[in-house]
Amino acid sequence: MSGNLTLSKIVKQKSISITEATRRIADLGWAPTYFEEILKYPTDYKVEKAPKDPMKQVLRSYFPMQEEKDNRVYGALDAALRGDMFRNVEPRWIEWQKLFLAIIPFPEISAARSMAIQSQIAPGEDLRTGFTMQMIDEFRHSTIQMNLKKWYMENYVDPAGFDITEAAFGKCYATTIGRQFGEGFITGDAVTSTNVYLQVVAETGFTNTLFVAMPSEAARNGDYALPTVFLSVQSDESRHIGNGHSFLMSIVKEPENLDLLERDLRYAFWQNHAIVDAAIGTIIEYGTKDRDKNKESYAELWHRWIYDDYYRTYLLPLEKYGVKIHHDDVEAAWDRIVKKNYVHKVAQFFSVGWPVAFWRIDGMVDEDFEWFEAKYPGWYNEFGQYWENYEKASLPNQPPLLYLDQGYIYPHRCWSCNVPALIREDFCVDEVEGELYTYCSETCRWTHKVAFAAEYNGRATPAMGRFSGRRQWEECYHGWDLADVIKDLGFVRSDGKTVIQQPHLHMEDDKMWKLEHFKGLELRSPLMDLRAMSPEEREKHIAEYRAGFTIKPI
Amino acid sequence: MAQSAQKSGAAGSSTFSGSDSRRYNYFEAAGRRATVYEDVTVDVQPDPRRHLLQGWIMSFADGTPSYSEDATVIKCSDWHVYRAPDQEWERTHFQRQSHIENTIKMVVDNARAAGAPDRFDKNWVSVLENHLGALKHAEFGIGIALTKAQRDGVTQMVNNTMLTNSSYKYRLAQDITLYLGDIGLDIDIDGDAGKKTWLEDEAWQGVRKAVEAIMAATDYIEVYFAVNVVYEALVGELFRSGFIMRAGAAHNDYVTPAVVSAAESDYQRNLANTVSLLSMLNGDAEHGDANKAIMQGWLKTHLPLCTGAAEQLQAVWGIEDNDDLDFGSVFADAKDKFRSILSAIDVNLPEGTSL
Numbered sequence: 045m046s047g048n049l050t051l052s053k054i055v056k057q058k059s060i061s062i063t064e065a066t067r068r069i070a071d072l073g074w075a076p077t078y079f080e081e082i083l084k085y086p087t088d089y090k091v092e093k094a095p096k097d098p099m100k101q102v103l104r105s106y107f108p109m110q111e112e113k114d115n116r117v118y119g120a121l122d123a124a125l126r127g128d129m130f131r132n133v134e135p136r137w138i139e140w141q142k143l144f145l146a147i148i149p150f151p152e153i154s155a156a157r158s159m160a161i162q163s164q165i166a167p168g169e170d171l172r173t174g175f176t177m178q179m180i181d182e183f184r185h186s187t188i189q190m191n192l193k194k195w196y197m198e199n200y201v202d203p204a205g206f207d208i209t210e211a212a213f214g215k216c217y218a219t220t221i222g223r224q225f226g227e228g229f230i231t232g233d234a235v236t237s238t239n240v241y242l243q244v245v246a247e248t249g250f251t252n253t254l255f256v257a258m259p260s261e262a263a264r265n266g267d268y269a270l271p272t273v274f275l276s277v278q279s280d281e282s283r284h285i286g287n288g289h290s291f292l293m294s295i296v297k298e299p300e301n302l303d304l305l306e307r308d309l310r311y312a313f314w315q316n317h318a319i320v321d322a323a324i325g326t327i328i329e330y331g332t333k334d335r336d337k338n339k340e341s342y343a344e345l346w347h348r349w350i351y352d353d354y355y356r357t358y359l360l361p362l363e364k365y366g367v368k369i370h371h372d373d374v375e376a377a378w379d380r381i382v383k384k385n386y387v388h389k390v391a392q393f394f395s396v397g398w399p400v401a402f403w404r405i406d407g408m409v410d411e412d413f414e415w416f417e418a419k420y421p422g423w424y425n426e427f428g429q430y431w432e433n434y435e436k437a438s439l440p441n442q443p444p445l446l447y448l449d450q451g452y453i454y455p456h457r458c459w460s461c462n463v464p465a466l467i468r469e470d471f472c473v474d475e476v477e478g479e480l481y482t483y484c485s486e487t488c489r490w491t492h493k494v495a496f497a498a499e500y501n502g503r504a505t506p507a508m509g510r511f512s513g514r515r516q517w518e519e520c521y522h523g524w525d526l527a528d529v530i531k532d533l534g535f536v537r538s539d540g541k542t543v544i545q546q547p548h549l550h551m552e553d554d555k556m557w558k559l560e561h562f563k564g565l566e567l568r569s570p571l572m573d574l575r576a577m578s579p580e581e582r583e584k585h586i587a588e589y590r591a592g593f594t595i596k597p598i
Numbered sequence: 599m600a601q602s603a604q605k606s607g608a609a610g611s612s613t614f615s616g617s618d619s620r621r622y623n624y625f626e627a628a629g630r631r632a633t634v635y636e637d638v639t640v641d642v643q644p645d646p647r648r649h650l651l652q653g654w655i656m657s658f659a660d661g662t663p664s665y666s667e668d669a670t671v672i673k674c675s676d677w678h679v680y681r682a683p684d685q686e687w688e689r690t691h692f693q694r695q696s697h698i699e700n701t702i703k704m705v706v707d708n709a710r711a712a713g714a715p716d717r718f719d720k721n722w723v724s725v726l727e728n729h730l731g732a733l734k735h736a737e738f739g740i741g742i743a744l745t746k747a748q749r750d751g752v753t754q755m756v757n758n759t760m761l762t763n764s765s766y767k768y769r770l771a772q773d774i775t776l777y778l779g780d781i782g783l784d785i786d787i788d789g790d791a792g793k794k795t796w797l798e799d800e801a802w803q804g805v806r807k808a809v810e811a812i813m814a815a816t817d818y819i820e821v822y823f824a825v826n827v828v829y830e831a832l833v834g835e836l837f838r839s840g841f842i843m844r845a846g847a848a849h850n851d852y853v854t855p856a857v858v859s860a861a862e863s864d865y866q867r868n869l870a871n872t873v874s875l876l877s878m879l880n881g882d883a884e885h886g887d888a889n890k891a892i893m894q895g896w897l898k899t900h901l902p903l904c905t906g907a908a909e910q911l912q913a914v915w916g917i918e919d920n921d922d923l924d925f926g927s928v929f930a931d932a933k934d935k936f937r938s939i940l941s942a943i944d945v946n947l948p949e950g951t952s953l
């Protein structure tokens with residue numbers, strides 16, 4: 045008997061075909077008859093057609109494939125250490141990873157939670173396996189990123205900021221933007237959050253900038269670890285994009301879904317732009333030391349990935365199903381990036397806010413100026429003096445830049461996207477349910493007032509979510525002494541005096557800012573001040589704010 | 599004019615305040631030193647009770663924030679204390695799942711190459727296509743229930759423990775599906791018979807009812823409790839270990855037990871996670887007694903469904919005229935196990951309930 049058992053016979057053993065396997069796996073589900081599944085997370089969409097699974101993958105091959113990917117990642121991390129990667133890495137770059145890697149694991153795991161919601165609303169069983177794999181993928185992404193961050197903490201010269209990472213994520217003035225992003229995947233209308241905001245826009249549209257542009261820039265800064273992890277993460281993304289498209293195709297055929305889809309694509313596109321471009325644009329353009337003029341700027345990358353690949357080849361074809369795509373929003377986002385200097389203004393905001401950051405923000409120097417001017421003509425005129433000031437005020441010989449007579453006015457926050465209203469001329473305000481709010485743009489105003497409401501276009505939308513809670517970070521510390529704010533944030537090093545964040549990369553204790561340098565400076569919430577004004581004062585303030593500011597030399 | 603800033607990015611290349619702070623310092627490790635699992639898991643989902651300065655900034659229309667402690671009726675003084683004993687994070691999870699898949703593939707390939715399925719009794723083949731075939735749907739249903747449950751906990755540790763449990767159930771459901779498909783290339787097996795049995799065969803209707811009750815439950819702790827404390831002990835493991843694994847050997851089938859056996863170690867791990875969580879909840883100084891009473895209430899729903907399911911499933915044992923396969927004794931073992939789980943989490947049977 046065992047004589048027949050040759051190696052070739054075992055190796056050649058045929059398995060059930062993948063088509064038949066996926067057919068049978070799709071048939072594992074059934075419609076319950078004894079107890080009805082209750083929709084815990086409702087939607088206002090009509091979801092009746094069962095989506096199809098385009099990926100045809102089974103766990104038997106999925107798990108070994110993922111394990112193999114992991115082996116490559118962990119092998120590469122070991123190799124990076126053996127190759128002494130950290131001796132040649134750019135500290136400017138790694139510092140920004142304290143911010144990026146504080147943010148990203150939460151949206152990742154939120155995407156896993158999102159699958160709980162989507163799998164309950166998707167009729168039929170075909171795509172349930174796809175949702176399951178996405179859930180497990182996102183668990184992978186979140187924990188592999190936490191591990192990468194731990195690895196940076198263990199091997200990079202200044203671990204402070206990595207060591208408080210998740211506490212900082214919950215508290216920082218910048219990470220609030222990332223929390224808005226992650227909460228958007230799991231809260232409110234089940235289709236809006238899981239399918240449109242997460243899959244159709246974030247994953248299909250914006251993951252290239254997150255997970256492909258970041259790795260390239262990392263490599264240019266001597267960081268070979270981030271590319272290994274994030275390209276591995278990105279390789280799972282096509283599955284999620286497939287899930288998203290398949291689900292979208294199942295709802296787009298219902299005419300009564302079209303106006304909700306128009307609303308949600310509009311909200312999701314604009315908010316993804318506002319959030320992802322703020323964070324990733326800044327990190328890529330201002331976190332790098334590589335000033336090769338042949339490389340693409342963030343604006344160029346955006347045009348290729350978001351404008352050409354995503355807008356023209358993914359969004360536009362949806363029009364044939366009757367979905368209204370807001371071309372003007374895409375153009376407006378593009379204008380914000382190339383004409384209105386969105387990314388540069390975010391970098392300016394992050395850097396002027398360094399006293400409440402938890403990473404070091406390196407200043408820009410001559411080589412940087414040159415590159416920016418080449419890539420974004422006119423840059424020096426608008427931002428040069430600011431960065432000259434930043435450099436001048438980087439050692440603790442005077443108060444932090446924001447508190448000097450230098451012209452920059454601390455911005456209002458946008459109630460929708462949570463990024464401040466940095467393009468001053470687009471600043472707007474509105475009242476929602478009797479309360480005054482501030483916005484970075486008309487579309488963000490619309491998002492809060494019109495999209496996230498109990499009705500839309502005359503129809504009730506009881507499943508829609510709300511923007512709520514203490515959304516405005518500054519409000520938490522309105523009227524506080526800056527030193528107390530930093531202490532409360534916990535952004536203090538182990539000696540109890542030196543702060544984690546520094547506006548430079550000097551590692552000598554005597555060049556580092558300490559709590560005492562922030563005493564007597566006040567932090568205020570622009571929104572609370574605005575609300576406290578008389579109508580006339582307010583009108584004047586808004587006009588002045590829209591007129592902008594001029595940076596003066598310090 | 600720029601002063602010479604740091605050149606090397608390597609640890610130890612400079613010494614200054616904080617330069618040796620090389621551990622995540624915002625949570626308390628359960629042991630002496632944080633494990634990798636803790637490092638990559640704790641506080642990734644923030645909480646207004648810990649570090650989340652602004653609270654949640656989105657809500658549902660009724661004002662319920664993105665995460666809410668009210669997603670379960672269970673109360674806990676500090677949900678963040680929980681650590682899953684299996685300590686799974688992505689790397690260990692994929693290693694274990696991949697190892698199981700590869701092992702099953704090897705066992706099945708070898709067995710098929712040796713012509714093992716040809717030697718299964720005819721009668722046994724029909725048991726496999728119908729009853730093992732029906733089991734895969736039960737496992738899948740439990741997987742769905744746990745996928746939905748992993749949305750709602752207020753800590754990453756609680757949610758991820760349900761997520762990995764769900765992943766194990768899907769793997770098992772697919773393992774059985776593919777196994778029946780693979781041996782169906784060698785012997786005559788109707789791959790769709792199991793679904794029909796699951797939906798229509800009287801013996802399985804109790805199981806289907808018990809599983810559907812779990813799928814319909816909206817309280818995520820109830821789901822986790824019902825799955826691992828009640829259903830798996832009294833129905834899932836009973837059928838896998840008390841029938842498939844035992845009867846297989848008697849029919850010259852050493853392959854099927856090997857395919858199903860991974861599920862038993864899956865369950866031991868998931869049970870350990872569950873007992874650890876529920877013990878924490880029931881040992882809570884402030885809420886423990888109320889929690890126990892709530893779990894007793896859940897028993898009133900799920901216990902009769904599961905014991906009923908087991909008794910109805912007894913018919914499958916009847917197909918076999920094998921004296922070693924006495925339903926009464928394996929069910930008695932299952933009840934013992936169930937009792938020991940209850941005592942581990944300190945929950946009593948509801949008044950007037952007998953097993």
Ligand SMILES: [Fe+2]
Pocket residue numbers: 152155181182185277
């Ligand atoms: Fe992801």
Ligand SMILES: [Fe+2]
Pocket residue numbers: 155182247281284
């Ligand atoms: Fe994803």
Ligand SMILES: [Zn+2]
Pocket residue numbers: 318458459460461462463483484485488
């Ligand atoms: Zn905005």
